[in-house]
Amino acid sequence: MTATTLTLTLPDDWHVHLRSGELLKAVLPFSAQHFGRAIVMPNLQPPVVKTADAQAYRAEIAAALPENSHFQPLMTLYLTEQTDPNDVKQGFLNGDVTAVKLYPAGATTNSAAGVKNLEAVYPVLEVMESIGMPLLVHGEVVDPEVDIFDREAVFIEKKLQPIRARFPKLKVVFEHLTTKDGVDYVQSCEQYTAATITPHHLVINRNAMLVGGIKPHYYCLPVAKRELHRLALVEAATSGDARFFLGTDSAPHLDHAKQSACGCAGIFNVANTLSIVAQVFENNHALSHLERFVSLNGALFYGLPVNQAQLVLERQLEPLPVPESLSLSQGTLTLFDPLMPVYWAVKQVITP
Numbered sequence: 001m002t003a004t005t006l007t008l009t010l011p012d013d014w015h016v017h018l019r020s021g022e023l024l025k026a027v028l029p030f031s032a033q034h035f036g037r038a039i040v041m042p043n044l045q046p047p048v049v050k051t052a053d054a055q056a057y058r059a060e061i062a063a064a065l066p067e068n069s070h071f072q073p074l075m076t077l078y079l080t081e082q083t084d085p086n087d088v089k090q091g092f093l094n095g096d097v098t099a100v101k102l103y104p105a106g107a108t109t110n111s112a113a114g115v116k117n118l119e120a121v122y123p124v125l126e127v128m129e130s131i132g133m134p135l136l137v138h139g140e141v142v143d144p145e146v147d148i149f150d151r152e153a154v155f156i157e158k159k160l161q162p163i164r165a166r167f168p169k170l171k172v173v174f175e176h177l178t179t180k181d182g183v184d185y186v187q188s189c190e191q192y193t194a195a196t197i198t199p200h201h202l203v204i205n206r207n208a209m210l211v212g213g214i215k216p217h218y219y220c221l222p223v224a225k226r227e228l229h230r231l232a233l234v235e236a237a238t239s240g241d242a243r244f245f246l247g248t249d250s251a252p253h254l255d256h257a258k259q260s261a262c263g264c265a266g267i268f269n270v271a272n273t274l275s276i277v278a279q280v281f282e283n284n285h286a287l288s289h290l291e292r293f294v295s296l297n298g299a300l301f302y303g304l305p306v307n308q309a310q311l312v313l314e315r316q317l318e319p320l321p322v323p324e325s326l327s328l329s330q331g332t333l334t335l336f337d338p339l340m341p342v343y344w345a346v347k348q349v350i351t352p
């Protein structure tokens with residue numbers, strides 16, 4: 001018989017896009033409601049490249065937080081070929097910046113300023129390795145001749161393996177893993193490599209996006225792959241292996257930007273992430289490993305204490321309704337529909 005309530009250490013989100021301005025104000029309460037901390041992606045326009053930019057962005061987030069919120073944004077810098085290793089070091093040692101994000105130039109939304117020549121950023125990686133600062137990787141090559149469904153696997157061989165060989169003690173988080181190749185790679189590494197997995201890649205494969213008409217709300221990057229890859233991700237996430245943890249990659253775009261002839265990549269999922277992930281773990285008889293994936297493994301890898309607060313999930317008798325879209329002044333924002341029955345609801349957060 002399945003448990004009907006679950007009390008977990010309050011989860012963290014190790015990869016989220018909070019945006020800025022009105023969109024930030026609309027989406028931030030969802031993150032603040034269910035998560036203790038989040039690693040905040042730096043791909044604003046213009047990107048967050050210097051420690052001073054991260055300080056300013058953190059202040060904007062803090063001002064948009066609901067009253068009495070304990071949510072802690074953990075800031076990241078967007079790596080460019082001009083990044084100053086000293087600025088990164090100072091930002092990390094002062095506690096203003098937690099990690100650095102590598103976007104290969106052109107790989108995804110707002111990545112034009114990303115890295116073209118990896119060797120140009122080696123001085124930054126060297127400093128990060130010496131101070132124990134994690135490098136977060138968008139693991140896709142951008143060569144036009146590489147098929148979009150193969151970009152992650154090719155990235156491992158062409159880009160990640162050289163970084164690993166050159167900087168063996170650099171902490172690397174392979175973000176939003178989407179393939180069995182990625183799972184196998186992370187499992188083959190020593191303790192300095194880990195990966196985030198999103199809720200959507202645990203529940204959809206590419207059919208969700210392409211069968212029965214093109215479904216832009218299931219388009220994200222890295223793009224969802226075939227079923228065998230989804231199964232490998234589920235196995236990794238539910239195994240309890242400390243190298244895998246939750247990063248929602250919640251990436252809101254207004255509906256008019258997604259429902260377009262050239263629609264934006266990104267899925268807005270933070271409102272129902274924990275319900276979906278709990279359901280995946282239940283369906284795979286792994287509820288006993290849920291807390292590791294959502295609340296413990298990430299903190300352990302980042303070298304941070306786990307949250308003191310707790311979150312209570314309760315299993316409902318009927319599936320939860322599909323979340324309704326949000327109406328903002330500039331348009332509507334669609335929430336992720338996992339296309340499967342989900343019974344777990346977040347009941348409360350208990351603060352110490």
Ligand code: NCD
Pocket residue numbers: 017043108109138219220221222249251252265266267
């Ligand atoms: C992200 C975004 O919109 O910022 N989109 C996405 O599909 N995940 C960028 C990213 O993380 O690749």
Ligand code: ZN
Pocket residue numbers: 015016017041249251
């Ligand atoms: Zn992302």
